[in-house]
Amino acid sequence: MxxxxxxxxxxxxxxxxxxxxxxxxxxxxxxxxxVIQIKSTDKDGYRALQVGFVEGRTVKTQSKAQxxxxxxxxxxxxxxxxxxxxxxxxxxxEGDQFFVDIFKVGxxxxxxxxxxxxxxxxxxxxxHFRGGGAxxxxxxxxxxxxxxxxxxxxxxxxxxRMGGHMGHERVTTRNLVVFQxxxxxxxxxxxxxxxxPNGGYILIQKAKKS
Amino acid sequence: MSLMQLVEDKQKRTDIEPFGVGDxxxxxxxxxxxxxxxxxxxxxxxxxxxxxxxxATFTVRKISFGIGVEKIFPLHSKSIKxxxxxxxxxxxxxxxxxxxxxxxxxxxxxxxx
Numbered sequence: 409m410x411x412x413x414x415x416x417x418x419x420x421x422x423x424x425x426x427x428x429x430x431x432x433x434x435x436x437x438x439x440x441x442x443v444i445q446i447k448s449t450d451k452d453g454y455r456a457l458q459v460g461f462v463e464g465r466t467v468k469t470q471s472k473a474q475x476x477x478x479x480x481x482x483x484x485x486x487x488x489x490x491x492x493x494x495x496x497x498x499x500x501x502e503g504d505q506f507f508v509d510i511f512k513v514g515x516x517x518x519x520x521x522x523x524x525x526x527x528x529x530x531x532x533x534x535x536h537f538r539g540g541g542a543x544x545x546x547x548x549x550x551x552x553x554x555x556x557x558x559x560x561x562x563x564x565x566x567x568x569r570m571g572g573h574m575g576h577e578r579v580t581t582r583n584l585v586v587f588q589x590x591x592x593x594x595x596x597x598x599x600x601x602x603x604x605p606n607g608g609y610i611l612i613q614k615a616k617k618s
Numbered sequence: 619m620s621l622m623q624l625v626e627d628k629q630k631r632t633d634i635e636p637f638g639v640g641d642x643x644x645x646x647x648x649x650x651x652x653x654x655x656x657x658x659x660x661x662x663x664x665x666x667x668x669x670x671x672x673x674a675t676f677t678v679r680k681i682s683f684g685i686g687v688e689k690i691f692p693l694h695s696k697s698i699k700x701x702x703x704x705x706x707x708x709x710x711x712x713x714x715x716x717x718x719x720x721x722x723x724x725x726x727x728x729x730x731x
Binding site for chain 2: 418419421422423424426427428430433435437588590593595597
């Protein structure tokens, strides 16, 4: 069985749970996903299911390599391809489609995506340094401070936290609760925030039971 | 946007009678204690409404034993059973925060005819 889906983040809003508490809700267009290739230990060295995310749009420039790859599963080209590790594919065949109904309300999922890029960020934003006072004659605001001693070791220790590029990296948010799953609209609503901008592609996987 | 709309429309309350700023209302709040449920009524003047969509809230002010008490309710909350309008008044402001400084006779609102 496929244990996850590819989705597109649509936006975030607010709702109310059964107790009447306000909860943040992320709206996701999840699936349908077509199985493009089944990877096996013998051939590929690991077991996984390669799936494509079926959206309204088609792939504009189609390469021969792509056409050949999709030909085997008999499905049209999809712009997004991702893999899910799967130790036991069971009866899943290439060309099979999966919908949001693999998730149940109340179930916990992990969501992986590419976080929003923050550009070159200073140490306060990037590493939560405290910074200095803003006023009262303080001359130390958001600078990193000392980055090491002088003559010994005469270099900066490797791995020291400094300013630099932040965001736009693969992030997984774990144990989000499924709030609503609607197969007719390929709609998945999760309680909580999901990495990345609206319109970004995300992977939704069932949380492993501990 | 249609998916967003779909989710929001499902969460929205359409059964609440529309009321305005300046109205005196009885808010029936569902209170859960363990597995028991009861309804508490909070009566006061609506002094503010803010936000759009699911985010909207309204503020109700009352004088309780001589002390001003304000409660902010999310408009689409499931813990609101109903909002009963006791009387409507004529006000010329969207936010009646000036009532906080007034008391007794000065804090009255003129009824809408």
